[in-house]
Amino acid sequence: MIQVTKQDQTSGSARFDHTAGVWRVLGTVHDPEIPILGIVDLGIVRYVRWRDDGHPHIGLTPTYSGCPATEAIKGLVRRALDRAGYANAVLDEVLSPPWTSDWLSEEGRRKLTAFGIAPPAEAVGSPKRLFGSHPIACPRCASEETELLSEFGSTPCKAHYRCTACLEPFDYFKCI
């Protein structure tokens, strides 16, 4: 067990160590609905900061307003931090700026494809968005001959597609 508060007040480098420590703990927490994806890969951890109250504050942002995983993730983060000795950590809900699929890490995109979920095809801020939609590649056979089945898939963050080359249906992680 680490006494975060005391060390934090005594030295700046201890604070740095603990910030890194909290990030390491957060790196072990996975999205309950897409278990291969860590919450850090997903881009929903916005910051780890020590505030004047001496507690580490962790900023979490929801992917979608009503995503049921948000509550579950909070619980998982809480448990992981408690176990690692950061029982005094405070979880902040951050709404602004709103989460965008651009915050998905390269590692996260790679893991999604390996898991059979097509990652977001384009950057939300990309000018390419103005000129028609980017083709979505099938995560199984990489063909771009795919078609939209539904804008809404098994979770709020996914749409449902079908590959017309290998005929497999697949989830697509939506651009938002």
Place this chain on the structure above:
Amino acid sequence: MSGRHDDRFEQLKAEQAAAHGEVDLTEAPAPGTRAAIPRDVHSADPMRLRYVLRLADTSLVLAQRLGEWVGHSPALEEDLGLANIALDLIGQARYLLTYAAELEGRGRSEDDLAYLRDQSEFLNLALVEQPNGDFGQTVVRQLLLDAWQLELYEALQRSSDPRLAEIAAKALKETRYHFRFSASWLVRLGDGTRESHDRAQVALDQLWRFTRELLSADDTDDAMARAQVAPSLAELAPRWNVRIDEVLKEATLQRPVDTPFPWHGKRGQHTEHLGYLLAEMQSLHRAHPGAVW
């Protein structure tokens, strides 16, 4: 209109009217009837509280309606789609109700506001409490509201109220998907078979009378516009009209004639349907206060 007044169309219209309970359209919804007077809100900033409750209740009530489709939609994809839209709306309602509870400052929570207020204290637009009807009617209701929320949230991002601005920025991203869903479905139905076209037109005719409320400002809307908390509805109206007209044109549907008066859901004067919806939504919490999963 003449070609449309065939027997099947009349039959659909009669079915819809029966499902809705016939409403006398020649009279305005009685203002000042005793049951319709909302208990006034208490807050240091009552106008802002009322405005936030209107947005919150509109999302919450529509989410509850859409939830009724779960397990009953025409196809699995649509079941998932409607449930996902409902989830987004519940999420938005939670942010807004949490904010409303803070503005009220009486120690109530988002759950207290959702489960322990009565019908006349709900300030949602009357449009969203209307029954689901057939799939076409659900799609029409969704489109009318999606187009409105889209324009509203777009403008609310620049609200002088930072809390509303951040909720709007989040909600806007979700609402774009809702609009794509409802607009593309209305085009498929309207420009589909004779049956789907007629059903969509009947639904549109049935629900149009509730659209006037979306665009009619009252003292709360005006006060919020002056304080630059909210966009003025006079500015929002033409943008909503353009969006709706574009979709109706592509869907080969006729825009109905405007009713001469607005409904007043946002003042707590509701159609008979809201009470039943709230009874279902609130019964568990009222029977077992504080129950959790």
